[in-house]
Amino acid sequence: MEEWYGEKQTKDVMISFKSSKIIYSGKSKFQDILLIENETYGRILMLDGTVQLTEKDEFIYHEILAHIPLMSLTEPKKVLIIGGGDGGLAREILKHSVSNVDIVEIDEEVVKISKKFLPFVSSSYSDRRLRLFIEDGAEFVKKSKGKYDAVLIDSTDPVGAAAVLFTEEFYRNIKNLLKKDGIIGSQTGSPFMYPGHLKMAYENMRTLFNTIKIYTAPVPTYPGAIWSFTFATNGDLKRKRTRNFRTMFYNEEYHDTNINPEFIKELVH
Amino acid sequence: MEEWYGEKQTKDVMISFKSSKIIYSGKSKFQDILLIENETYGRILMLDGTVQLTEKDEFIYHEILAHIPLMSLTEPKKVLIIGGGDGGLAREILKHSVSNVDIVEIDEEVVKISKKFLPFVSSSYSDRRLRLFIEDGAEFVKKSKGKYDAVLIDSTDPVGAAAVLFTEEFYRNIKNLLKKDGIIGSQTGSPFMYPGHLKMAYENMRTLFNTIKIYTAPVPTYPGAIWSFTFATNGDLKRKRTRNFRTMFYNEEYHDTNINPEFIKELVH
Numbered sequence: 001m002e003e004w005y006g007e008k009q010t011k012d013v014m015i016s017f018k019s020s021k022i023i024y025s026g027k028s029k030f031q032d033i034l035l036i037e038n039e040t041y042g043r044i045l046m047l048d049g050t051v052q053l054t055e056k057d058e059f060i061y062h063e064i065l066a067h068i069p070l071m072s073l074t075e076p077k078k079v080l081i082i083g084g085g086d087g088g089l090a091r092e093i094l095k096h097s098v099s100n101v102d103i104v105e106i107d108e109e110v111v112k113i114s115k116k117f118l119p120f121v122s123s124s125y126s127d128r129r130l131r132l133f134i135e136d137g138a139e140f141v142k143k144s145k146g147k148y149d150a151v152l153i154d155s156t157d158p159v160g161a162a163a164v165l166f167t168e169e170f171y172r173n174i175k176n177l178l179k180k181d182g183i184i185g186s187q188t189g190s191p192f193m194y195p196g197h198l199k200m201a202y203e204n205m206r207t208l209f210n211t212i213k214i215y216t217a218p219v220p221t222y223p224g225a226i227w228s229f230t231f232a233t234n235g236d237l238k239r240k241r242t243r244n245f246r247t248m249f250y251n252e253e254y255h256d257t258n259i260n261p262e263f264i265k266e267l268v269h
Numbered sequence: 270m271e272e273w274y275g276e277k278q279t280k281d282v283m284i285s286f287k288s289s290k291i292i293y294s295g296k297s298k299f300q301d302i303l304l305i306e307n308e309t310y311g312r313i314l315m316l317d318g319t320v321q322l323t324e325k326d327e328f329i330y331h332e333i334l335a336h337i338p339l340m341s342l343t344e345p346k347k348v349l350i351i352g353g354g355d356g357g358l359a360r361e362i363l364k365h366s367v368s369n370v371d372i373v374e375i376d377e378e379v380v381k382i383s384k385k386f387l388p389f390v391s392s393s394y395s396d397r398r399l400r401l402f403i404e405d406g407a408e409f410v411k412k413s414k415g416k417y418d419a420v421l422i423d424s425t426d427p428v429g430a431a432a433v434l435f436t437e438e439f440y441r442n443i444k445n446l447l448k449k450d451g452i453i454g455s456q457t458g459s460p461f462m463y464p465g466h467l468k469m470a471y472e473n474m475r476t477l478f479n480t481i482k483i484y485t486a487p488v489p490t491y492p493g494a495i496w497s498f499t500f501a502t503n504g505d506l507k508r509k510r511t512r513n514f515r516t517m518f519y520n521e522e523y524h525d526t527n528i529n530p531e532f533i534k535e536l537v538h
Contacts, residue, residue, distance in 0.1 A: 009309075014275075014283075016284075038281055038282070040280075225495075226487045226494075257526040257528055259520075261518040262518055263517045
């Protein structure tokens, strides 16, 4: 049976996908989970009615959030992911010769469903360097004693439960988990549709770190389609290496030039 | 009365906008014209059910199509626009000290409605440097004797009547209208959703010109959200000047670095 599923990106803009098949529909302790098949975008994972990833365009988001910080480090070994239970961000990180990737995902159902139905991202779970903690990310960073080269936040937008993942306190706890010159990175939302999200993350990270940079990229199925990623460190964010793996969006020129549209430069300065 | 208006971007992906007001709805000799007001994107012009421009995001498309070619010329004086009856591309071109901008628009109704309801783009019509020809663009370039510094194609997608605007013959006729080192530029569609459109334009221009470059930018309300623009010349596309006007997307770094995602480099090489 064919049906359309839509996300209201704002109160008066909607993106909808016709499903050729509903692969999974259920409710976890935390959220509604819907997984559909769409001819244009492939498999689409929606959490509480919001597009989390699509098979066709997830590479853009995951490549940027992974490779900007990791290529800025000479020899990254240990990486922590807050969120990212689908495994897509881990897949990109595991392209580097890291020794250990920890995922802290609050919703076990997201992991289970990804493992079962989204092999293009969850294949990373078969890598023995990956460890999974089913736990609240904000709590985890409060009590963890581990030290990481990079901590990456692959969260939902800062509304409801995820709002804490954009606070200064959260970033300060992450700073305590970073090695000297370690890097924090986060998706920071749609600068076009919700500039306040980016501004909030940017201001809160800036008070804690010497170096901060915003990268933007198009993510076709996210609200406003222009997406922002913010990275901060007390080291630097210059590229240290050249890829020895394939990407579909990220490349060395993109990393090195860090071009942002004029309206983003006007937003934070 | 509030209603939703949608564009099927592919057969199974749709973007929809709630109209707080229908500003105009009618049928010209060439197409259905619909103009609605939407809180998020402002005024939205749809032709045959396809988003042509929105008040909030039109600047990205228009700035790139205008400023990449014009900033690549030391002293551009005469510019021809094929399509672009709304006036938005002309608005950007008129920020340069050109002496003359000719618009060749096939549909007079688009001009009339833009003048009446879309002042943020059509304000350019009050500039005396602008001339309007209501005519078929493909016919115009066949017979015109004028010489231009730049000819810019602000067309709909290469389906139906606009298909001719992506052919080698059309580009050859434009080449005849260009001064030595003059530049041709065209919107070349969604490389993500319809890579064939870009490939076709690129291959056809490449046979005629020595230098060719693709620029990409996000246009949130267009299919696939990642948009391509292709420029070609027998001169070069290096930036010759620095802006003495304000933009919201284009800047000098964007022009100079010409970064494209990996998947576009793999598409045309």
